[in-house]
Amino acid sequence: MAATTGSATLLSKQLKNLQEDRSLSNISAGLINDNIYEWEVMLMIGDDCKFYGGGFFKAKLTFPTEYPLAPPKMKFITPIWHPNIYTDGNVCISILHPPEEDKYGYERVEERWLPIHTPTSILLSVMSMLSSPNDESPANVEAARQWRDDPAAFKRQVRKCVRDSAENCWD
């Protein structure tokens, strides 16, 4: 019980920080159904980001009640084509994996989740992951292969989802 209220207090504080931080104006965040454990975030990608610049990507962050001891899950709602994002939108990034989980041996323990991570640090990591995909442990194998072998086709596909995301972002 104490852990639950503690994580809720922490999350509401972090949400407030995220919403008020002027330097993070390209991220907007809100709650889904007033549930402090479910956030909806909109990532507005700047033009300096390779391929994905100009995209408006909506994603959902789901926090466990053990937060910040356990990592949240992140899932893109907007369709996005990226080597490290599953086709259903789930994000595969090492800092969102709990340290004990070592299924594939691709990631070093140093890159895993730490309780000192915040939603802000997660979102910044994801945004940097967009511009520099990691093809060692691809979540979307097809996209990773295309990114490596046929960058022109990869760029076309990404630009298409960027255009679609900008069109559909306010639906």
Added chain:
Amino acid sequence: MSSSAPASRRNSAISNKSTSTTTPDKPTPTHLDLRTLRYVSPPDDNLCCPICHSPFLDPIQTRCRHTFCSDCIAEALKNSETCPIDRKPITDEGLSPAPILIANMVNDLVVYCPNAENGCTETVPRHLVEGHVRETCGWVQVECGVGGCKEMVRRNETSMECLHRLVKCEFCLEEVRRMDLDIHYDTCAGISTDCPHCLTDYKRSDWKSHVQSCPEASIPCSSSVYGCPTILPRREMARHESTCSFVHLTPVFRRHESQISELALENRMLRRRLDLLYPRATQPESNTNSEEPQGPSVLDEQTYHILSEQEHLRTDLDRLSESMVALEMKHTMHFINENMRVKEEMVAMRTAINGVRMQMHWLLNMRAQAPFQPMMPMMGMGVMQQQAQVVAQGGTTTQGGETVQRRHSEHQNVKL
């Protein structure tokens, strides 16, 4: 084992500070979650735990000299026995109380009273907040205590008389609790109020019935449902209604209304029957497309019958057109064959006629010119043609002279 060791250290660390500080572990009647406190000024980030992002509660230092709340680091170590910042391995033995300076700094941060939402305006240093809530905050519920009363009451109201005593309402003579008296006055039926229309005093209990008949109260015309916009005090309404054209037309409106509702009912009935007789155009499609095992209704059977009939007809048509094509082919072949035979025969006849014509010419020439020799070239040509004819007809080739003679002999048998 992970939480007991830090807890003991924490107690010793806190005891250095001041006697009024209580540990969160110690059960107190007004237990307070110190994490929910609101700080008067935003706390310095350096005084905040990296895990809970709040000012340290019972700060603990690791061997790698990072500082956390004791509860936070204990929980984190349950998951992974490494420092949450640099991942250096640590165990409970590696934990020690943080420097007293840090503990003092976080304990001196000024917070709002947890009852601020209820109205308490006090701000106190954090280490005093529990004492404030326990001893002095006027917005905490405590026992009434007056005359042995066990009911709960706000502390700043305890100095007055017992609020749970029953008192008699001076207007309706009902007995209510002292603390509920103000609320009771708002609804007390015994208190008189002014009628807003005629400004006469009425008891609240009588007021409702009075409003129904108050001559000054404004009411709408009785034909307002049919469109009369007039709103007048009740006493003038009778005069208005005697002249209002809407009121005069009311019977007509009523009759129309009832007629319309009858027609609507009838229309509904008819539509239902129509639907039964002519199923909607979409119905058969949905039935054939989604072949769901629904209960076979009459409509479905009819549709099915029609559809199967159509299917039969279509297959019949296909079969017929197929056989027609075959027949046409056969016919054409037959025709071509017949035609060829006739053509060949015609060619044969034509050649025969030609032969005969040549012979006739020859004979005519013979008759016209008695001497035999001059006719020889002519005859030779005729023989050559005759020979070609013979070859075409599969006859045997013979010597020119013999042919001539044979033709001579034949000549008598041929009828022209």
